[in-house]
Amino acid sequence: MTVTVIIRKDTYRDSVILMRLSNKVTELDGVLQAGVVMGTPTNKNFLNALNLLTEDARKASPNDLVIALDTQDEKSMAHALSEVDRLLTNRVSKDKNKIVPKTLDSALRNMRDANLVIISVPGVYAKREASKALRKGLNVFIFSSNVSLEDELELKQLALEKGLLVMGPDCGTAIINNIVLGFGNVVNQGNIGIVAAAGTGLQQVSTLIHNEGFGISQAIGIGGNDLSKTVGGIMMIEGIKRLEQDDETKVIVLISKPPNQEISEKVLKIARQSSKPVIVNFLGGDIENQGYTAAKTLEDAATTACALVQGKQVIKNIFTASREEILSIARSEWDRLVANQNFVRGLYTGGTLSYETLILITPLLGEIFSNSPLKPHLMLEDSTLSKNHTCVDMGAEEFVIGRPHPMIDYTLRNQRIIKEGNDPETAVILLDVVLGYGSHDNPAAELISPIQEVKAYAERNGRYLSVMASIVGTSLDHQEFDKQYKLLEDVGVIIMPSNAQAARLAALIATRGAIQDKLFEEVF
Amino acid sequence: MTEKEKLFSKELKVINIGIEMFADDLEKQNVDVIHVNWRPPAGGDLDILKFLEKLEGS
Known part of the structure; x- marks a missing residue:
């Protein structure tokens, strides 16, 4: 050594x-x-x-x-x-002819008409760079995390004074003028505008809208803390106003994890005053349809937006396929499970998707353990060890110290798939596969080997393992949606059109259909 | 609204500070982007950084 x-x-x-x-x-x-x-x-x-x-x-x-x-x-x-x-x-030495300035000032001398600065330096330095950009009259997109709420507030107040946007801090994605910033998917241009305080939430909604044949006018990411009491929803409110003024935007979608109650009311008041239809998906938030349309899931938000942009009535479905078709798929899976295979194990790269699963399957399955749980007593003592029903956000801090995000590097999640698959109590492994800029170039190819391994191991041990996934992506993403779909389908993965549907089907299989009445009678 | 504020109606012109991959991805989308060869200010000394921030009023 x-x-x-x-x-x-x-x-x-x-x-x-x-x-x-x-x-x-x-x-x-x-x-x-x-x-x-x-x-x-x-x-x-x-x-x-x-x-x-x-x-x-x-x-x-x-x-x-x-x-x-x-x-x-x-x-x-x-x-x-x-x-x-x-x-x-x-x-x-990638490109010797390219100008590589060392500061924002020198970059500006080479691009006097710059209108946006992307900042992804370590959090402790992000505020300084962002405030310099704002003072120069530039909009900013801050990917950096670990910026204090007080600093975020200061930056957003400064932006308002200057009439500029601050997307972030901790903003994973945005689509401005059909250009993807950070991690995001290539989608059609269209008439649905989004303001999102949840990165993979924005990705799920924008891709579902694209896959339904519609498009995005602008998708403004604002960072997960914008709707905190300290920051006060400054950029969500500003985002709504911008989309209100934007001629291309006909319908507005708002996405967030549950915001602070007071701030939620403040934002919803603005939403009610909008002259355009507004769809609100505050995951897990208990909001009524009052001058806007409340959506329970990210998929619900996308399908509602597509209906409203055509001026059509909203039809809400638990699944795209019929009840009979779903039960037939589910039954062919649960019939092969053995007696003690009872648990769903969700292994997520997208934090918002993991959270959405918790919201959706807790009423169906009861307590779900997590490293980002709905209630404190459901916090996993060790994020690497599942317990009963578990849903893990593998993009959480404890998994990314010293290594890339699991959307880029599949090593940790693949190891976890093997661990969960080898657990005789696991009935269903539930996954998200996120495509787009920033993500792995061929994620399904990475997943094939561990999935084959766990399925074979289960079979050798007289069991069957169900593997469920949803793909967040479009045919325009460089990873190619259809190619990814086929690779996963070929190794026996059941692929659902959205995370919500995948989560529900996983719950249906793990309970051998016992929850079907509750599931199919779910009221939106 | 000033010229720079009209973000939605203008072509994006981007300055990227930090992760170079973001500039590469913008180039793939044919966006005009300049990547800044950033490094931590004040040699990474956080006390000096705070002092600088005060001086700059940021």
Whole structure:
């Protein structure tokens, strides 16, 4: 075993580049552990966990690049180090003719008509960059998380003064003028406008609208904390006003996890005053149809928007297929389960989708454990260990320290699929597969092997394992919806048109149809 | 509404600070984008950063 730690002073690379690089180096022959990170306190903890935090690494600053490797022997070390060098150099020399300024000011000198700044620096630096951009009269999209609510409020107030938008902090996606910012899907341009405080919520609604043959005028992400008491829904209100004024937008959809009650009322008051139809999906929020249309699920929000944009009456369905068809699919699955296979195990890359599942299947199955539960007593003691019915958000902080988001890197979720599949009490594994910019280039191909493995293991042990998924994506995404669908279908995954339908079907199978009356009589 | 505010009616012109992948994805969509070779200010010293923020009034 050989450990080498090299510090490159004043050498900055962004986290996505470094995580991808670390992954590539870890896969090399003879490499036991690899951490190529900036010297931030969080990264030092990560190196410590890998037993790679040497005295030199401890002294590194956030501006210093730390290359920490543990290899079987010196030959492997030499090879790994040369690979690190090669990968780092590749990035820098990608396009020598391109202008790469070092500050916002110098970038602006090269692009005087810039109108948007995307900020994804570590959270502690994000406010400074965002306020500089706002003061220069630029709209901002802040992907960075870990910005305090007070700083968020200050930035959003400044934006209002200047007549600008602040999308975020912690904003995963937006679609402005048919351009996808951050993680998001390629969708048709159309007449439905969205304001969303939930990233994968926006992705689910925009893709379902596209897949129904309609399109998006603008989709404004505002960050998950906009509807907190501190921030006061500033950007959701501003977003509604912008869409109200936008000629292309005929219908407005609002998406959020349950907001602060007082702020919810404030936002809904504005929604009621809109001259355009407004659909509200505050997941788990108890709101009535009062001058706007309340949607229970993300899919419900999308189908309602599609109906209203055509001036048609809204028809709400629990499933796209008929009750008979659904029961037939479900029965052919539950017939093969053995007696003690009773539990649904949801393994999600999208936080909003995981939350939506909790909302939908708790009334059907009872208590669902989670790392982001509906009630505090349902919090998993250890996020890596499921208990009874469990739904895990694998994009949560504890899973992404030192590694890319599970939409990019499938390693952790694949390991978890095997763990859940090998548990004799698991009846159904429930998954989301998110396509689009930022996500893995071929997610279904990543999933095939662990799914085949668990299905075969179950069979060898006299059981059957049901695997259910929904794909958040469109035919325009580079991963190609149909290709992903086929790959999963071929390994026996049941694919439903939306997360809501996948979650409901999973509950139906796990209970062997016992909940069917309750399920099909669900009132929207 | 000033020129810069009319975001919905204008072509997007983007400055990207941070993760380079976001600039690459915008280029794939034929968006005019400049990536900033950002690094932590003040050598990453948070005390100096706070002082800078005060000076700048941010």
